[in-house]
Amino acid sequence: DAGVTQSPTHLIKTRGQHVTLRCSPISGHKSVSWYQQVLGQGPQFIFQYYEKEERGRGNFPDRFSARQFPNYSSELNVNALLLGDSALYLCASTIQGQGAILGVIEAFFGQGTRLTVV
Amino acid sequence: AQSVTQPDIHITVSEGASLELRCNYSYGATPYLFWYVQSPGQGLQLLLKYFSGDTLVQGIKGFEAEFKRSQSSFNLRKPSVHWSDAAEYFCAVSWAQKTSYDKVIFGPGTSLSVIP
Known part of the structure; x- marks a missing residue:
């Protein structure tokens, strides 16, 4: 099975532009999380x-927004890019606990997508 | 507030020596604990995790970690470090709390260097 896939791997944008990052979770996983590093x-x-x-x-x-599609893939959108948005954007395919076991358990x-804003 | 601390920003060890990376967390709810490793320019790889039961957990690559509730700690150990272990290590925590069950909180990381 494929793991979590993200695209693109690298991206260079200019301040003020908009960017869309994409993520496909592990097959069967219904939850996706986004992180900035x-x-x-x-x-x-x-x-x-x-x-x-x-x-x-x-x-x-x-300026940060996201959505998830019926196939559980996800997009992260960032508008009006700032220099400080330069980072590695990580997508995680996550599993929540069930019943009494709340919390992310996997x-x-x-x-990641390496975004550079210039 | 929920937080994870890793007191050591950078650690250097000799190849073959033992290693312990420290991790402490705040917040009173039941924690789910993780250690991840990240090589330069790469994503995060899960080394091990703890949810319940035996407080000493074994992971991949010869790593282990011990959960000590009284100290709010989850320290990572390895008896003999290899040069390939040089990387950034992140401790992470998820809480079984309805208001915050959706996220994993990461520590700032510890950078490990291994010298011959």
Whole structure:
């Protein structure tokens, strides 16, 4: 089975532009999460989507948006790019616990999209 | 507030020496704990995870970690480090709490260098 796939792998954009990043989760996984990893830091949670609905959102401005499609793939959109948006964007195919076991119990990451804003 | 700390920003060890990377977390809810490794320019690879049961968990590549609830810690260990272990290591936590069950919180990472 294929793992989590992200595209493109690298991207260079100019300030003020818009960007769309794509992610396909592991087959059978219904939940996708997005993380931003700035150089030298740990990944920061942006969004989680489950069954096409936003389930969680991190502390990111409204310029960041996402959606999930019926096949569970997902897009992350960033408008009005800033230099500070330069980062590695990671997509995770996640599994939630069931019943009394809430919480993310599995998170498989893709290789990421390296976004550079100039 | 939920947080994960990794007190050591950078660690250098000799090949063949033992290794311990520290991780502490805050917040009182039941934690689910993970260690990931990241090579330069790559995504995150899961080394091991802990949910319940035996507090000493074994992972891939010879790594193990021990959960100590009283210390809110989940330290990663390896008895003998190989040069290929040089990478960035991230401790991560998910909480079984309805208001925050949707995310995994990562620590800032520890960079490991291995010298011959």
